[in-house]
Amino acid sequence: MIFGRGRFPAAVESFETAVRAQDADAAEDAFARLAQGFGKATDAELRAAGPRLSALLREVPPGPRAVVAVMTGACVERGADPPACAPAVFASALDAFEQAAVFCERWVAAGRGDLPDHEGEGLEETDFERIGFEPVMAWQALPQFEMACVAMLSVPEVRRAVPGRDGLRAAVARVAEMSGEPFKCLAYALAVLDDEPLIVLDRATGAGFALRVSGIGDNFQLHTLLADALIGRGLVAGEAPSAEAVACCRDRAGMVPTTGSFNLVGADGEWIWNEGNPADIPVVDGVRLVVLDPPPYRRSWDAGRFFPGMTGELVYERALAPEESAALLARVAEPVR
Numbered sequence: 502m503i504f505g506r507g508r509f510p511a512a513v514e515s516f517e518t519a520v521r522a523q524d525a526d527a528a529e530d531a532f533a534r535l536a537q538g539f540g541k542a543t544d545a546e547l548r549a550a551g552p553r554l555s556a557l558l559r560e561v562p563p564g565p566r567a568v569v570a571v572m573t574g575a576c577v578e579r580g581a582d583p584p585a586c587a588p589a590v591f592a593s594a595l596d597a598f599e600q601a602a603v604f605c606e607r608w609v610a611a612g613r614g615d616l617p618d619h620e621g622e623g624l625e626e627t628d629f630e631r632i633g634f635e636p637v638m639a640w641q642a643l644p645q646f647e648m649a650c651v652a653m654l655s656v657p658e659v660r661r662a663v664p665g666r667d668g669l670r671a672a673v674a675r676v677a678e679m680s681g682e683p684f685k686c687l688a689y690a691l692a693v694l695d696d697e698p699l700i701v702l703d704r705a706t707g708a709g710f711a712l713r714v715s716g717i718g719d720n721f722q723l724h725t726l727l728a729d730a731l732i733g734r735g736l737v738a739g740e741a742p743s744a745e746a747v748a749c750c751r752d753r754a755g756m757v758p759t760t761g762s763f764n765l766v767g768a769d770g771e772w773i774w775n776e777g778n779p780a781d782i783p784v785v786d787g788v789r790l791v792v793l794d795p796p797p798y799r800r801s802w803d804a805g806r807f808f809p810g811m812t813g814e815l816v817y818e819r820a821l822a823p824e825e826s827a828a829l830l831a832r833v834a835e836p837v838r
Contacts, residue, residue, distance in 0.1 A: 509535075509542035513550045520560050532565050539572060544579050551581025555589040563638040566593060567645035574652030578810065583656040584663055590653055591665035594646040598672035600639030605679040607632040616680055619644050643676070647687040654690040655810035657716060661695050689718055689807060692780040699782070700790045700821070701727065702830055703737050704766075709826030710736065714789075715814040717750075718807025720765065720775045725750045725804045726815035728762035734817065737793065739763060746804035752812045756805030764794040770834030775802070785832065792833055 512534040519527035542550070554573045561569050570590050577583050608616060611631055617623030619641050629637055650669070653659050660666070670691040677683050697714045712730060717723050725742045732741040739762040746759040765773040767783040768790045774781075782789040806813055821829075 509538035509546050510549065512538050513553055517553060517557060520557050523560075525562075528562075535572070536568070539575070547576040547579040548581045551576030552585040555586040558589040558593045563635055563642070567597065567642035567649070570594070570649035571645050571652075574649035577656065578652055583653060583659045587653040587656075587659045587663040588665060590646075590649050591663065591669055594650050595665065595669045595672055597639040597642050597646045598669065598676050600636045601643055601676050602672070602679060604632055604636035604640040605676065607636065616640075616682075643684070647684055651686050651690045651808065652810070654693065655808055657695060657812075660693060666691055686808075689778050690811075692778050693718060693808075693811070694779050697779070698788045699779070699815075700785075700788050700829065701731065701793060702790065702826060702833065703731075703793045704830070704833075705738070705793075705795070707823070707826055707830060708736065709821035709829060711818040711821060713814075713816040713818060714779050715816075716811050717779050717813045717815065718811060719778050720773060720781070721802055721804070722750045722807055722813055723779050723815070724761060724763075724765065724775055725759055726813060727765075730815055730817045731793075732762055736820070737763075742804060749805040750813050751806075754809065756803035758801060759804040761796050761800035761802075764796050764836070766792040766794055766833075766836045768792070768833045770837045772836065775800070778807075785829065790829065790833075792830075792836075794836060 512531060516528060516531035516535050519531050551573055554569055554576065558566060558569060558573070570593055573581075573586050573590055577586050605616065608628075613628070615623070617640075621641060624637065653663075654666075670688070673684050673687055673691065677688065693716060695715045699712045699714050700709060701712060702709045710731060712727075714723070717726065725746055728739065728742050729747045731737040732739045733747075740760060741762070742759045743757065745753075745757045749755055749757055761775070765775075765782075767773050768785045769783055771783075773791060779789070782791050784790070
């Protein structure tokens with residue numbers, strides 16, 4: 502059976518049995534068959550496997566645990582139940598980042614110099630004794646856990662309903678500070694806003710608008726969708742993006758060239774850089790507020806989604822009453838040059 506139809510489900514069952522029995526040799530053999538069969542598994546087989554692999558994560562040894570997490574994320578991308586799979590992946594990733602922080606601390610305390618790469622370049626056998634097996638393995642596994650978590654966070658249901666994001670965000674930020682490695686994809690995925698109110702003020706006309714943000718990975722994507730929502734409606738002057746650029750920022754695959762329409766500024770007067778994400782926008786009275794100024798120079802980029810598997814939405818709701826806009830503009834600082 503394992504060499505014909507049903508090979509992957511049989512490997513999942515064997516791996517499950519071996520891990521639960523703590524049979525290291527059988528688990529190693531089953532894991533090899535699991536990895537070999539994964540690429541040929543059908544969507545239906547992966548849908549069934551996702552929750553089963555997720556349920557095993559805490560019992561899988563540190564070495565293969567991150568690979569099983571990546572497999573679980575791939576199962577979700579192929580239709581496995583995201584809320585059933587995500588909690589264990591987040592918990593395992595949190596443990597890995599916490600252990601990686603221990604690794605960074607001990608590495609520095611041992612005077613080992615620059616941190617090694619995640620492939621093991623720069624590590625020595627004695628580091629496993631000096632620093633500890635689990636911290637070393639956790640450090641090496643971080644790219645895989647980043648990949649697995651981003652796959653989970655591409656699903657709106659996970660971002661809105663599955664707990665664990667705040668603790669993981671703090672752990673990622675701590676390791677990023679200690680290591681100088683930003684883990685940008687995971688940090689941005691954890692910061693994605695959903696159904697988040699956004700107030701936009703046009704400084705030139707004093708007009709204000711209420712919108713709602715979901716699933717937008719970075720401010721390049723936000724900028725393009727904002728230009729479409731306001732310039733495209735004739736509410737703000739400027740150069741609107743093409744329909745193709747807008748579609749690529751929402752849900753179409755690929756990227757197309759576009760040109761910036763304005764400068765985004767926070768209520769504090771600081772520029773809101775396109776390289777950042779919507780969570781960078783300062784909050785005023787409980788709502789994120791951004792001011793539109795003319796672009797100081799021509800900016801061009803390839804418009805598209807920061808996370809190709811995540812649908813971006815910017816919903817226009819209404820124009821603010823003139824008195825609302827005026828009151829908010831009065832609290833906005835001049836842009837910092």
